[in-house]
Structures are given as structure tokens and as C-alpha cells.
Amino acid sequence: MSATVNPTVSRRRLGSELRRLREVSGMTAQQVAERLLISQPKISLLENGRRLVKPRDVRDLCVLYGVQDQRLIDHLMQLATEAGHQGWWNSYGDIPYGAYIGLEAEAAAIRLYEPLMVPGLLQTPAYARAVIAGTIPHVTPEQAAARLQVRLRRQDRLGAPRNPLRLWAVLDESALRRVVGSREVMRKQLAHLTHLGAQPHITLQVLPHDVGAHPGVSGQFSLLEFADATDASVVYLERFTSDLYLEKRSDVRLYGDMYAHLQAQALRPDSTRRFINEAMKAYAGPG
Template sequence: MSEKRQHLPTVRLRRLAAELRRLRAASGLTREDVSSKKGINEATLYRIEKARTRPQKRTLIALLDLYEATEEQRSDLLAVQSGSTDQGWLRPYHSELPEEYTAYIGFEAEARTVRNYESLFIPGLAQTESYAHAVIKGVWAAATSKEVEQRVQARMERQALLTKDQPLQLWAIVDEAAIRRTVGGPTVMREQVRHLLQLTESPHITFQVIPFDKGAHAGMPGSFVHMDFPDPADPELVYLDTPAGDLFLESEAEIRRYKSMFEHLQAGALAPNDSADLLAMVVATRD
């Protein structure tokens, strides 16, 4: 595994970074202040606070001393630091996937709830293998066969989160366009919509559709994923997959904005039972 891969952000590393940012702000110190008082390079401190690198133990202790952390905070953050590089979710072939995508897989694997809005695609956690293959090949036109297969394999492995003993809670909302567009041909799409219909029977999966006749709605600017985690101390996360690159948003203002957006989408979409009826109708028209 490359050095770059070793420093992929993890949930624990993000928690450490968020708490160090909070403690510095509570102390009324700028990064420049910290650098002058403790001799820590400003660029290094920036990377620590953005979860881009794990602080050495002596650096963390120096920061906790400066911020006058309580014994409880000190004990908790030192414990987080000692285990913040755990990436047991990585598979050997993940080193060939984009760095941001492997980070996303890791966050998703540790999440409690995923709220996913998609305007044009079936959510990755709900895709059949045939649909995933068709959509990845169609969107990523320059990809080699090997690259397509790696993406498909990763997507199928992610779906194990929905069937584990304590399954991931998934709330997915899609625009009607996602279930109407014929991706991979009629047979592939019929199989895909049937699969969605089966998933709606799972108590930990909620699926809603925003019908065409709803008109303009809050999700039209684009798709997004909002995650929260079992431990309330772990900061929530929003993920955006854009043509310009993948983005992870974690400021309180950004989280509030996307949570509000998802709530508007929930209110504007068909109820889960009505969404299932629409899926059944789509299946019937494709038979």
C-alpha cells in the first residue's frame, strides 16, 4: 500500500481533527498562535485539523497542553490517536481505485445511517450487478474493462452492509428519471426495478421517488450523500460526486444545509408505500 493510501481519512481521524479544531477555537488561538507557542509548522497543523495526517503522540500532547484539555478529553483523544489509522475495510485491489472513493467506502462501512439522494441513477447500494456494469461503463467511457470490473466489484461488496447483523440504515430518494431511464437495456432495467421493489420490504431501508409531476424540487442541483455514525462524537459527513472531483463536506453549516435539503426532498417525494406502488407499475409496464 502506498504512503498516500496510508493517510486516507478515517472516521476516528476525522473525530480527532474536529475535536482539535474545537479546542483551538475555544482557546481563542489561531494556527499562527499555536505555531509560535509550540513550534508546530502551520501547514502541519492545517493537515492535522483537516484529517489529512495523523499527529505524532508528542505533537498531540503538546496541543492538548496548550489548549488546557481536561483529563477526560486528553484520555479520549490519545485513545483515538492510537487507533486512528485503522483501515480494515480496505481490499487489496482498492489501491487501484481513486483515493476519494476508497475514503468514501471506509466512511460508509462505519456509518450508522446513509441518506442518499440521486437525480439520475439508482443509488449504488441498491444497484444490481448488471445495472452497475452498464452505468459505470456508460458514464466512464474511457475506462478499461479492468477498471470497470473493479468499480463493479467494489459496489457489490459495499452492499453487504445492508445484510450484516446490524445493517446500515439506508434512506434513498430518487427522481423518477432514475427509475424510468433504460440503463443497459429493457432486461437489465426490469431486473433493477424488481430488485428495488424487493429492497423496499426491508425494515432498515426506506425508498422514495419524486414524481415528474412534482416539478422543480430541492434536489435538482445534484445528488448527495449524508452520513452519520454510531458514536455521536464522530462528526457527520456529506459527500458529493461531481465532474470536478469528489468532495467531502463537514462544516456545521454545510451539514445543516444538506440535512434541510434532504428533509425537503422527503416531504416532496411520494410516501414509501406509494413509491413502491410506482415501482410495481414500472415493472408491469416493462414485462
């Protein structure tokens, strides 16, 4: 668990507890909205951890739900206060995927599938710089520098001396073949992958082109799992203008099954290492 306050996680835990208390009270989200003179979608956003909950709102909801336990009320008020704090990523300006960074920072394990690029957690600085420059139209040098710093700081989880992030990544062969930056950038990036793949808490698998159709053809996704039993697993789908977070058990189970199929179809880790070393030969020499 993180040593510092994580506002994303605090907001998510608070929302989950408020949903539980509402359900125990027997009230629907619509009934709560009508009593508090707010919209029903706002209640849903609060309970899903997608909207900041002020301590005053927590107090009003506790009264409405008939909560008598003062220790519980104090705990919820503390979560509301923590949820209003700034995450470390906020100091870098407008980072659009801040909610994901907050979840990633608290995750104990992540399983991800990437069809086109090397995942951000595994990128070298040169590769990351080329990805940012090539995928974000009209990005300013200042914005690009901030995003690069955030991306590299996220990677600290992989090298943490205690409880490093457990990462399992399945990469489509395309991620190894697409030349990002230059041939030299790619050669060093693939060498970096082989080094990371040798770490005991990181597992890499490559999905070769000749596998054909597979469950990942619809695009990238990540499954985040947490050490705290109160934090439900999350499926994260990255999109250009907005991201999607799935928390329903049926959705998480579906993507878990999809990932199991990808793991079964991909090369084993030892074969993946040989595959990457062979792919690296294509980037030998100048270019």
C-alpha cells in the same frame, strides 16, 4: 459500530479532538502553524480529518496545548496509530472515494437523494457493471472489476444481521427511466428495488417528473449520521474529479431541510412501490 478499526473515522475523531484542545488553549490555527513551522492549511486539514496525523505530531501538539492528562494523550496517540491503518477498500487498489467508504461503513443512517442513477448501495451487479463501464472513460477491465467488487461489498451493510444501515433514499423518476445496460438489466434492477424497499430498515421514495422544480435540482447529495455522539453528521456531495464533505452545523441543517422538502414532495413508500412496478412494465419483453 464497526468491529474493526476504521481509519477514516479514527482520523476524523482525532482531528475533532485536536481542534477542541487548540480552542481550549486559546490559540488560533495560524499561531499553531507559526510555532510548529508548518502551514496554516495543514493545521486545518489535520483538524478536519483530511490529513494523516503522525503520533509524533500528536505529541508535539499536546505539548503545545499544555495537555497534562496522560490518559488523554495515550488515547490520541492510539487514534493516530489507527488512522494510519489501511481500510478494507485499500486492498482493491486506487479507489478514489475511499474517504466516503470509511464514513459509510461507520454510519448508522444515511439519507440520500439521487437524480440520475440508482444509488450504488441499491444496485444489482449487472446494473453496477454497466454504470461503471459507461461513466468512467478509459477504465480498464481490472479497474472495473475492482470497483464492482468494492460496490458490492459496501452493500453488506444493508444485509448485516445486527445493526444494519438505516437507509432512506429519494430517487428522481429519471433514475428509473434511464436505460442502463439493457431493458432486462433495468427490469431486474427495478425488481430489486421493490424487494429492498420492503425491508424494515430501508425506505424508498420516487420523485415524479411532474413535481416540477424542487430542492434537489442542483444534484446528488447524502447525509450521513453516526451512532457515536462524538461523530458529527456529514453531508457528502459526489463529483467526478473530487468530492465535497460538509460538516458545519449550518450546512448539515440546510441539507437536512432540503431533504425534508424532497421527502414531502416525493411519493409515499407504498405509492413508490406501485410506481416502480408500473415502470417495470416498460422493460417487459426482449431488449
